[in-house]
Amino acid sequence: MSAQDLTRRAVLRAGAGAAAVAGSAGLLSGCALGDDEPETKSDKYEGTKSDKNPLGVKEDAPLEIVIFNGGFGEDYAKAHEAMYKETYPKAEIKHSAVVEINKTLQPRFVDGTPPDFINDSGAGQIPLGDLVAQNQLADLTPLLDAPSLDVPGKKVRDTLLPGAVASGTFGEGVYALNYAYSVYGIWYSRKLFADKGWAYPKTWDEHIALCKTIKAAGIAPWTYAGKHPRYFSWAVLSTAIKLGGNSVALAIDNLEPNAWTSDAMKTAADAWYQIVKDKYILEGTPGLDHKQSQAEWCKGKAAMIPNGSWLESEQKDVTPAGFNMSVAPTPSLGAGDKLPFEAIRGTAGEPFIVPAKAKNERGGLEYMRHMLSMKGAKDFTTKVSSLTIVAGSTDGVTLPPGLSSVADALKASGTNGFNWVYPVYYRKLERNLVDAACGDFFSGRTTPDEFLKACQKGADEIAADSSFKKYKRTA
Amino acid sequence: MKHGKWPLLATFLLPPLALYAYFVISPYAQTFVISTTDWHGLSRNYNVVGLDNFKRLWNDEHIWNALLHNLWLLLLLPVVTILLGLFLATMLNVGGRSGRITGVWGASVYKLIYFAPQMLSVAVIGVLWTEVYNPRSGLLNAGLRAIGLDGLAQIWLGDPDVALAAVIAVMVWSNVGFYVVLFGAAMQSVPKDIYEAAALDGASRFATMFKITVPLLWDTIQVAWVYLAIIAMDSFALVQIMTRGGPSFSTDVIGERVYDVSFGDSQFGYGSAIGVVMFFLTLTITIVALRLTRRERIELS
Numbered sequence: 001m002s003a004q005d006l007t008r009r010a011v012l013r014a015g016a017g018a019a020a021v022a023g024s025a026g027l028l029s030g031c032a033l034g035d036d037e038p039e040t041k042s043d044k045y046e047g048t049k050s051d052k053n054p055l056g057v058k059e060d061a062p063l064e065i066v067i068f069n070g071g072f073g074e075d076y077a078k079a080h081e082a083m084y085k086e087t088y089p090k091a092e093i094k095h096s097a098v099v100e101i102n103k104t105l106q107p108r109f110v111d112g113t114p115p116d117f118i119n120d121s122g123a124g125q126i127p128l129g130d131l132v133a134q135n136q137l138a139d140l141t142p143l144l145d146a147p148s149l150d151v152p153g154k155k156v157r158d159t160l161l162p163g164a165v166a167s168g169t170f171g172e173g174v175y176a177l178n179y180a181y182s183v184y185g186i187w188y189s190r191k192l193f194a195d196k197g198w199a200y201p202k203t204w205d206e207h208i209a210l211c212k213t214i215k216a217a218g219i220a221p222w223t224y225a226g227k228h229p230r231y232f233s234w235a236v237l238s239t240a241i242k243l244g245g246n247s248v249a250l251a252i253d254n255l256e257p258n259a260w261t262s263d264a265m266k267t268a269a270d271a272w273y274q275i276v277k278d279k280y281i282l283e284g285t286p287g288l289d290h291k292q293s294q295a296e297w298c299k300g301k302a303a304m305i306p307n308g309s310w311l312e313s314e315q316k317d318v319t320p321a322g323f324n325m326s327v328a329p330t331p332s333l334g335a336g337d338k339l340p341f342e343a344i345r346g347t348a349g350e351p352f353i354v355p356a357k358a359k360n361e362r363g364g365l366e367y368m369r370h371m372l373s374m375k376g377a378k379d380f381t382t383k384v385s386s387l388t389i390v391a392g393s394t395d396g397v398t399l400p401p402g403l404s405s406v407a408d409a410l411k412a413s414g415t416n417g418f419n420w421v422y423p424v425y426y427r428k429l430e431r432n433l434v435d436a437a438c439g440d441f442f443s444g445r446t447t448p449d450e451f452l453k454a455c456q457k458g459a460d461e462i463a464a465d466s467s468f469k470k471y472k473r474t475a
Numbered sequence: 476m477k478h479g480k481w482p483l484l485a486t487f488l489l490p491p492l493a494l495y496a497y498f499v500i501s502p503y504a505q506t507f508v509i510s511t512t513d514w515h516g517l518s519r520n521y522n523v524v525g526l527d528n529f530k531r532l533w534n535d536e537h538i539w540n541a542l543l544h545n546l547w548l549l550l551l552l553p554v555v556t557i558l559l560g561l562f563l564a565t566m567l568n569v570g571g572r573s574g575r576i577t578g579v580w581g582a583s584v585y586k587l588i589y590f591a592p593q594m595l596s597v598a599v600i601g602v603l604w605t606e607v608y609n610p611r612s613g614l615l616n617a618g619l620r621a622i623g624l625d626g627l628a629q630i631w632l633g634d635p636d637v638a639l640a641a642v643i644a645v646m647v648w649s650n651v652g653f654y655v656v657l658f659g660a661a662m663q664s665v666p667k668d669i670y671e672a673a674a675l676d677g678a679s680r681f682a683t684m685f686k687i688t689v690p691l692l693w694d695t696i697q698v699a700w701v702y703l704a705i706i707a708m709d710s711f712a713l714v715q716i717m718t719r720g721g722p723s724f725s726t727d728v729i730g731e732r733v734y735d736v737s738f739g740d741s742q743f744g745y746g747s748a749i750g751v752v753m754f755f756l757t758l759t760i761t762i763v764a765l766r767l768t769r770r771e772r773i774e775l776s
Contacts, residue, residue, distance in 0.1 A: 102738055103738075106516060106517065109517050109518060110516065110517065110518065110519060112519070124738075126517065126741070127739075127740070127741050130515055130517055130740075130741035131517055133515070134515055134517040134518040134520065135518065136517055136518055226630075226633050226722075227632070227633065227718070227719075227721060227722070229722075282611075283610075283611075284610030284611045284616075284630055284633070285633075286610075286630050286633030286634065286722065287608065287609065287610035287611075287629075287630040287631050287632050287633030287634070288609065288610065288611065288633070289605070292609055292611070292612075296611060301611075427739065427740070428739060428740050431739065432735070432739070435721070436721065436722070436723045436724055439633075439721060439722040439723050440635075440722075440723050443630075443633065443634075443722070445635070445723075467513065467740075467742055467745065468740075
C-alpha cells in the first residue's frame with residue numbers, strides 16, 4: 001500500500017480490525033465468568049490443633065481482614081487484631097477498611113481469592129442469602145463448638161445471648177456471625193418527656209391521647225426516615241407480632257400466602273393509620289432521609305421516631321447535651337395481645353463472615369473467637385457504643401444513656417423478645433417492595449388495606465421468582 | 476517517509492486501541508454473554524439460560540415503569556435544555572440592546588455562572604440538591620416561603636407526583652451551562668453582518684432566533700440532541716444519589732434497574748440483560764435522532 005492510499009478511512013478500518021482482534025482476545029483471557037473453578041482445598045493454611053489452639057491455626061499464616069467503614073468505624077477491629085497478634089505474634093495481619101464492600105470484594109469472590117475475614121455490612125453489603133446460596137461462606141460450627149478464649153469451661157456457643165446463633169443460620173449451617181446486638185423500638189427524649197410531664201404510653205389508647213397532647217404543645221408526635229420508609233414497617237410488624245404472637249413473623253419469613261394480610265397485620269395497620277389520618281407525623285417527613293429526620297427529632301421538632309439501637313452512635317455529633325435518648329417497645333393494642341408490652345424486637349446484627357475459599361479460613365475463625373471473648377466484646381461496646389452478642393459483657397462497663405436504656409429494655413423483655421429475618425433472606429423484599437409500600441402508606445397515599453396488599457404482592461413476587469433461593473425457619 | 480508511516484501509526488494507534496478494546500469493548504461484549512446466563516456474580520458457577528432473562532424482562536412491570544420515566548426524560552431533557560441553552564446563549568452573545576451585535580451587560584460573568592455546575596461532579600450535584608430539596612430546612616422551600624409563596628412549597632423528592640420533575644430540573648440545571656457555551660461558540664462563528672442585516676430589515680428578536688440563529692446552528696443543535704438523549708437514557712448517577720428510584724419507584728430509570736438487580740439482588744445475568752436492552756435502545760434513539768434531524772448544510776460564506 002502506498003502512502004497515497006493511506007487515507008483516514010483505511011486507518012480507521014485497520015484500527016477497527018485490531019480492536020476486534022484484541023477484543024476477542026480480552027474476552028478469552030479476562031472474562032468475568034471464567035472457567036469452572038479449580039477446587040484447591042489443599043493450599044489452605046493448616047496448623048496442629050491443641051488446647052491453646054483449638055481450631056488448628058497455622059501460627060505464622062498471614063491473615064487478611066476487610067472491615068466495613070461505617071457507623072462503627074474501624075478502630076474496634078484494630079483492637080481485635082492486636083489481641084490476635086498477641087496470641088500469634090508471628091502472624092502478619094493485613095487490615096483494610098472500605099465503604100463499598102460489594103464493589104471491593106465481589107471480583108475477589110468470583111476469582112476465588114477472597115480475604116480471610118469480612119465485615120459484610122452497609123449499603124454496599126453483599127446479600128448474605130446469595131453468598132450462602134453460592135456456597136461462598138464457611139460454616140461457623142467449629143468456632144461455636146470451640147472453647148471460649150477467656151470464659152473458662154464454656155464453649156463459644158454457650159457464652160452468647162439467645163437468638164445470636166439463629167440469626168446467622170441458613171438452612172443446615174451457621175454462616176454469619178451477627179456480632180452486634182440491636183434492639184428495634186420507639187425512641188424518645190426522656191428530657192423532653194419529663195419537661196412536658198408526658199409518660200411513654202403503654203397502650204394504644206394512651207398513645208393516641210398522648211399524640212393529641214404532643215400536637216397541642218406544638219410538636220409533631222412522630223417522624224421517620226421518609227426516604228427509607230421501611231423503618232416504620234418495623235413498628236407495624238412489632239405491633240402485629242405482639243398482638244398475634246410469633247406465628248405472624250414466621251409466616252412472613254416463610255413467604256406464606258396472605259402472611260401480610262393476616263388479621264393481626266390488618267389490626268396493626270389500621271391502628272397505625274390513625275397517626276397518618278390525624279396528621280401526627282411531622283410535616284415534610286416523606287422528603288427527609290434517615291439522617292435528616294433524626295436531626296429533626298434531635299432538634300425537638302418531633303417527639304418519637306422508630307429506629308434501632310445504632311441511633312445513639314449515629315447521632316453522637318448532633319445530639320444536644322442532656323437529651324437523654326431512650327428506647328421503648330411499641331404500645332400494646334389491648335388486653336388481647338399475646339405478648340406483653342415489654343416484649344421488644346431484639347436481634348443480632350452486623351454480620352461478620354469467613355469466606356469458604358479463604359486461604360486462612362482457620363485464622364478467620366480464630367479471629368472471631370477473639371472477638372467473642374469477654375475482653376473483645378467489652379472493647380467493642382466501649383468503642384462503638386453498641387451491645388454485643390456476648391452475654392454479660394456489659395457488666396462493669398459504663399454505658400451512655402441510650403445504650404443503657406437498650407440494655408434495660410432487653411432485660412425487661414426477657415424471653416418475650418421477638419424478631420423476623422425476611423430482610424436477611426430476601427433483601428429486595430424489604431429494601432424495595434415493602435419500602436415503597438410503607439412510603440405510600442405513611443404519607444397518606446394508600447389505605448391500610450392497599451398497604452398490606454402491596455406488601456403481600458411483593459412477597460408473592462419473591463415467592464414466585466425461582467432466581468431467589470428460598471429459606472424456611474421453624475422458630 | 477513513505478515506508479516510515481505505518482510503523483509510526485502502529486506505534487501511536489495500537490496501544491490505545493488495545494487498551495480501549497480490553498477495557499471498553501471487551502466488557503461490553505461480555506455483557507452480551509452474561510445476559511444469557513443466570514450468573515449471580517458471587518462465584519464462577521452459572522447456567523446458560525438462553526433468552527430467559529429477556530422473556531422475564533418483558534414481563535417485569537418495574538422495567539416498564541422505569542422505561543416510562545426514561546421516555547419522559549427523553550422528551551423533556553433535550554427540549555428544555557436546548558431551548559434554555561439557545562435562549563441564554565442568544566442573550567449572552569447577540570441579545571444586547573446597545574445597537575451593536577453583542578451580549579447583554581455582564582455577559583462574561585453570566586457565562587461563568589452558567590458554566591459553574593459543569594465543574595462539579597455528579598455526586599456533589601446530587602448531594603447539594605438533596606439538601607436544597609429538603610422539605611424542612613432546604614433552600615427551596617425556605618425561599619418560596621420567604622417570598623410568600625407558601626402554597627408552592629412541596630415535599631419535593633418525597634412526593635411521587637413531583638419527584639421526577641424535581642430530578643429532571645436538576646439534570647437541566649447541571650447540563651444547560653455546557654450548551655450555553657457550546658451554542659455561544661457556534662454563534663460567535665456566525666458573521667455579525669447577518670444579524671445586522673436582520674436588524675436593519677426590522678426582524679423581531681423572535682424571528683431572528685428561529686430564522687437565523689437556529690438554522691445556522693443546526694449542526695451543533697443536532698450534536699446537543701444526541702448527547703442529551705444519551706444522558707436521558709442513562710441518568711443513573713443522579714437518580715441513585717438523590718432518590719434511588721423512590722418514592723414508590725416514581726423516579727426509577729433503566730440504569731437504576733441494572734444497578735439494583737445486579738448489585739442489590741446479585742442477579743448479574745438478569746442485570747446484564749437489562750443493560751443489553753438499554754444499549755440497543757440508546758443506539759436506536761441516537762440513530763433515529765441523527766436521521767430525523769438531518770438537513771442540508773447551510774454554507775456561511
